[in-house]
Amino acid sequence: MEARIGVFICNCGGGMKNIDFDAAGAKVAKIRGVTCVNLISDLCLEEGTEKMAARIRAENLDKVVVAGCSPQFKEHVFRNVLENAGLDGHLLCMANIREQCSWAHDGDVTEKAVDLVKMAVYKARLLRPVEKQDIAVDRKVLVVGGGFSAVASALRLSRVGLRPTVLEKEAVLGTSSEELQRFYGFDVSSMIGAAEGDANIEVLTSARMTAAKGAAGDFLVTIMREGEEISRKYGAIVFATGYRTELALDSGLGLPAENEAVSGPKIVSQEQLFDMLNDPFTDTKPRTIGFVFGFSDENSRFPTLATLNNALAAKKEWDSEIYVFCRDVEVDSEGVEKLYREARECGVVFLKCEALPRIAVDNGRIAIEAEDVFLGEDTVVACDLLVAEELLFPTEGTAALSSLLNIRLDSRGFYQDENVHLYPVASERKGVFFVGGCRGDLDMGRVLTDISSAVMSIDKLLSSGTITAEIERVKADPQKCVACLTCIRVCPHGAVQLGRVDGGKEIAVIADLACDACGICAAVCPAKAIDFQGYRDDQLLAQIEAIGES
Numbered sequence: 001m002e003a004r005i006g007v008f009i010c011n012c013g014g015g016m017k018n019i020d021f022d023a024a025g026a027k028v029a030k031i032r033g034v035t036c037v038n039l040i041s042d043l044c045l046e047e048g049t050e051k052m053a054a055r056i057r058a059e060n061l062d063k064v065v066v067a068g069c070s071p072q073f074k075e076h077v078f079r080n081v082l083e084n085a086g087l088d089g090h091l092l093c094m095a096n097i098r099e100q101c102s103w104a105h106d107g108d109v110t111e112k113a114v115d116l117v118k119m120a121v122y123k124a125r126l127l128r129p130v131e132k133q134d135i136a137v138d139r140k141v142l143v144v145g146g147g148f149s150a151v152a153s154a155l156r157l158s159r160v161g162l163r164p165t166v167l168e169k170e171a172v173l174g175t176s177s178e179e180l181q182r183f184y185g186f187d188v189s190s191m192i193g194a195a196e197g198d199a200n201i202e203v204l205t206s207a208r209m210t211a212a213k214g215a216a217g218d219f220l221v222t223i224m225r226e227g228e229e230i231s232r233k234y235g236a237i238v239f240a241t242g243y244r245t246e247l248a249l250d251s252g253l254g255l256p257a258e259n260e261a262v263s264g265p266k267i268v269s270q271e272q273l274f275d276m277l278n279d280p281f282t283d284t285k286p287r288t289i290g291f292v293f294g295f296s297d298e299n300s301r302f303p304t305l306a307t308l309n310n311a312l313a314a315k316k317e318w319d320s321e322i323y324v325f326c327r328d329v330e331v332d333s334e335g336v337e338k339l340y341r342e343a344r345e346c347g348v349v350f351l352k353c354e355a356l357p358r359i360a361v362d363n364g365r366i367a368i369e370a371e372d373v374f375l376g377e378d379t380v381v382a383c384d385l386l387v388a389e390e391l392l393f394p395t396e397g398t399a400a401l402s403s404l405l406n407i408r409l410d411s412r413g414f415y416q417d418e419n420v421h422l423y424p425v426a427s428e429r430k431g432v433f434f435v436g437g438c439r440g441d442l443d444m445g446r447v448l449t450d451i452s453s454a455v456m457s458i459d460k461l462l463s464s465g466t467i468t469a470e471i472e473r474v475k476a477d478p479q480k481c482v483a484c485l486t487c488i489r490v491c492p493h494g495a496v497q498l499g500r501v502d503g504g505k506e507i508a509v510i511a512d513l514a515c516d517a518c519g520i521c522a523a524v525c526p527a528k529a530i531d532f533q534g535y536r537d538d539q540l541l542a543q544i545e546a547i548g549e550s
């Protein structure tokens, strides 16, 4: 029996003026298999979707074609409409008559719009429903790291009813969290105490993840702790492994290579200065302190905030003369402007220079020389202490951890977000998230946002106790697969492995829970062995046939 296909044409609120919708509707109605044509303005809005669902039910449609905007924007909306009307969401085919037709051309494009709809109708005839299955998931979450981000994530996960394990390679949690206490008011010790006393949270210190496999909802992780190997199941994994810094000595940034004359307390990092400021037994009160930052990584958030916080603290604590040599103090972090003003009002002097300052040792003091952009002349400041520029790096072990789960790193070695704008805390692998400094140079506001986003995503993923998986939406044909491993290498979600189906030969087996239906494997498989529902060869050929007939 021929499928009953309903076509819904949307004019995008009058945004496609070069299409004659009445004429197009009349032509579409004559395409074989089209049961009804519905011209509905603003189809994606509530009123439009309600009308659409009502028509699907009233006409007892089997399949639906929507002609309107790009499926990238609204396909999920229309799939939901089908589901609400009792149809499988995969029985929808969209014809993009907006970006690929109306907006791409001047002049009347009614004929092209009709052709695109016809192609979609031909494809829709061959659409098949995709079986769905609710798969039980583990509500435990592995949080890798022991600093502020890890502990805060664990506390938030516990609060939403999930069961986190904090996995820290050091013997104790929160080894370098004092700055957060002083500058941002987070009582990290109390947070650690709360995590350790929370019945929902397990804390494993002196422990490392050594292997991991599986998919969202069902990761099997091997942990090595004090010589003992432990296997655990987790529904999601959060990396909160932080970052490390290195002085920019030897990096061609105008600082002398470390040597006897200047090493030790004369050239320090932000962290060392912070420790000096917080050491109640120190008599050291440098009269003059020079800061250098912003030359290697302009507008980097961490050095800017650390410099402003430490410069202010040193001014208040020691009443030192403070000179900050920088290219600019211009970052997009909340509160920087206020800190900068406060520092200036307290007497911190900012020297804007385009070129790297020259550093020399002069009579046991450190001379910083640079051309001040505003004065237009060289300025030399002799300092008792130089707080050197620092570079940010991922913590040791980041690359090893990423390879365990086949997760990409960015060019600097930090974890790479799936989409820097849309999904900044999600990895390409479903169920694996990153928060805080392990994904780059973040300020405190962004770290807190990361934690909230990751916890919300994990809660959404695991809270019901099941994940609905689409069964065999993407599948390798055992007859055609030659186990060449190409799909395993290209899959960005780590969803393909070699395996045997029913005891047969080894072929590519795609994990339904891990697969994100991106289609890359189907496109590159040299044996054309991968069937991708919605983009099967016969469906694409039917579209070509449709355009050939026009």
Ligand code: SF4
Residues within 6 Å of the ligand: 476, 477, 480, 481, 482, 483, 484, 485, 486, 487, 488, 507, 508, 524, 525, 526, 527, 528, 529, 530
């Ligand atoms: S790329 Fe194709 S032939 Fe190669 S392993 Fe994957 S499915 Fe099999």
Ligand code: SF4
Residues within 6 Å of the ligand: 474, 490, 491, 492, 493, 494, 495, 496, 510, 514, 515, 516, 517, 518, 519, 520, 521, 522
């Ligand atoms: S469609 Fe293929 S490449 Fe894409 S996630 Fe699924 S298995 Fe991986």
